[in-house]
Amino acid sequence: MILKNLDNIGLDNFPVAIFGSGPAGITTALELEKKNIKCLIIEAGDEKYSETSQTFYEGKIIGDQITDLSLSRLRQFGGTSGHWGGWSKPMEKYNLELWPINENKLNPYLKRTCEILNINNQFRKSSVNEFFNQIEFQYSKVRFADKFKNYIKNSNNILLILNTQLSHFVGHNNNTKYAVCISNDTIKELRTKYFILACGGIENSRLLLWTRDKNQKFIDNELPIGKYWINHPWTLGGRGVISRKKLKEKLGNDFIEQNYLLHFAAKKELTIKKKILSAAIYMGAKEDTKIYKDIIKDILCVAPEYGKKIARMIFKKDLKCGNIFMQLEENPTENNKIVLDKKKDKFGIPMTKLFYKKSKYTLKTAKLFMEEFGNLCRRNDLGRIAIKDRIYNLEEYEDLGTFHHLGGTRMGKDKFDSVVNKDLKVHGVNNLYVSGSSNFATGGYTNPTFTIIQLAIRLAEEINKRLYI
Ligand SMILES: Cc1cc2nc3c(=O)[nH]c(=O)nc-3n(C[C@H](O)[C@H](O)[C@H](O)COP(=O)(O)OP(=O)(O)OC[C@H]3O[C@@H](n4cnc5c(N)ncnc54)[C@H](O)[C@@H]3O)c2cc1C
Structure with a gap:
């Protein structure tokens, strides 16, 4: 009643x-x-x-x-x-x-x-390497x-x-x-x-x-x-380009296309090795065409050959390309x-x-997570990651909204x-x-x-x- x-x-x-x-x-x-x-x-x-x-x-x-x-x-x-x-x-x-x-x-x-x-009771997890899993959310x-x-x-x-x-x-x-x-x-x-x-x-x-x-x-x-x-700081960690085909070969699973977002999370091993908190990132599973040009321009400036390769991948529609958002942990x-x-x-x-100060530990987590994810992409030639300057320089992460x-x-x-x-x-x-x-x-x-x-x-x-x- x-x-x-x-x-x-x-x-x-x-x-x-x-x-x-x-x-x-x-x-x-x-x-x-x-x-x-x-x-x-x-x-x-x-x-x-x-x-x-x-x-x-x-x-x-x-x-x-x-x-x-x-x-x-x-x-x-x-x-x-x-x-x-x-x-x-x-x-x-x-x-x-x-x-x-x-x-x-x-x-x-x-x-x-x-x-x-x-929602479906399905939360698949696929190991990418010793430090990262691809993870699955459901959207209610x-x-x-x-x-x-x-x-x-x-x-x-x-x-x-x-x-x-x-x-x-x-x-x-x-x-x-x-x-x-x-x-x-x-x-x-x-x-x-x-x-x-x-x-x-x-x-x-x-x-x-x-x-x-x-x-x-x-x-x-x-x-x-x-x-x-505590909350879950939500921030823009940087930008990235990742090859769909190579990622799929590496992961050997099929939940790249099914999700509209692509999520990766830290394994415990990463938090121990780098002495950081846990975190996850996501990027759109569909190419964000609006920022293609910007990204290619940036890459062409520093790595012209790679820039051309990226342009070819875009032509073949083999790219995930766009902003990388981070969901971060905070230490209480x-x-x-x-x-x-x-x-x-x-x-x-x-x-x-409410007394609240952002934590340096979380900022360090953002930087080291992105660096290690960048290493993963580079070593496996999956793509390239650019870390946001203020995170890379350990100055600050931007707060996109505190909802938790x-x-x-x-x-x-x-x-x-x-x-x-x-x-x-x-x-x-x-x-x-x-x-x-x-x-x-x-x-x-x-x-x-x-x-x-x-x-x-x-x-x-x-x-x-x-x-x-
Ligand atoms: C924009 C936004 C997006 C979010 N997205 C997600 C998401 O994608 N995934 C996720 O997991 N979480 C998300 N969250 C968080 C999620 O909404 C909360 O975790 C969830 O609603 C918490 O449930 P709750 O019942 O504990 O509190 P609430 O949902 O806040 O409910 C508290 C209730 O208590 C009532 N109340 C308050 N004071 C009193 C009082 N004195 N006496 C009687 N009743 C009172 C309120 O009216 C309310 O009905 C989001 C939050 C926001 C703001």
Whole structure:
């Protein structure tokens, strides 16, 4: 069922309340429903986009400027999936090494995650050499509100309440007693057994910090809430020309034509050998004719013979040619963090202040990845790569948009290194869980939503165990 606000309705027989109706929140609700467990979804926004709702997402960024926080997420039913790109793939096994769970804990949910995202469960990988794999993404077109609206409307187990925002939780003796919510400008107390905070990669930290401020004895002061915030820097690494035919001979596989983009990712060996983080690159699988001329002109200046060869390859349509975009990993640091600002929203909740500095380690990763990929192309005569000057000179990488908000409530073993445990439960609180990419201990290079959904399915299993086993 879907209600427009939290009126005087009986909520006694809902043992679980989920805050946030993005991919994380909706997924857990769907899985609980399959287990015949009733749950509430409390959503701050309405069914559709509204400027008024988005203003609650404004925040200050101190340090290196990244995409405005009110533009890089959506505060409405379906959450940020309302304008996401849909790129989907499980994380690399080696990117989970610092997590308290490994890929065996996520793999059981691959198939179901693909069903939710309407994508094929196919993520092929082909070794190019000791340092690189060609990798495969799937591209989901699912908008969670569109796909699941009718399902939720007709569900007897899921009650979605719109236009109702969580302010904070109240609890003591290691238990959350109730959530303070605001609906129709009125404060309501919402009581249930299990509380799941799924408000996205910034709000999860903001709301937990506010909860700690409101009742200090409830949430441990030592939990690093808001800290180790990371994203996936997305940048232009350079340009390249690669021979289709030679690449196909080298790879001996057939997923060059099928994908509209061609992706390569670092193997663990590259990160060890070069002492860098993980990263991936992609370029259009179709020739980008607009930049042909520029590239050939550049090559003719420095290597006339090779330039002529390139021109011939273009004539034979044997070339992938164009910009090389990079998806980079960042190392989590205590200094990149979300804190509460002095400025408050209209309900008196402090706004977000994000401290963020780009990392030199990521810049070095961009340079050395591109250099090594260039070596691969040259040694095998696959083509040529030109690294962007500012990356080559280790000056800076350009930020093309920061859309993945990771960390802040990271998973780990104890309160000294993390906020939630391997089951996403807040350390020291029996019945409060956090769901979403704020839980990522490290980010790898892979887009996060696939992993968010795997974790959200796993969370429903955990809640089921807690309720019935
Ligand atoms: C332009 C863009 C492109 C992207 N492309 C990709 C991509 O290609 N692949 C990929 O994997 N990821 C992509 N992402 C990231 C992806 O959108 C997020 O990872 C995903 O939406 C996170 O899901 P979530 O449920 O954790 O958070 P969200 O989707 O942000 O949902 C949070 C929900 O909580 C609600 N909420 C917030 N505050 C409160 C409150 N106080 N009380 C109650 N409810 C509240 C919000 O209204 C929202 O519904 C992209 C993001 C952007 C901005």
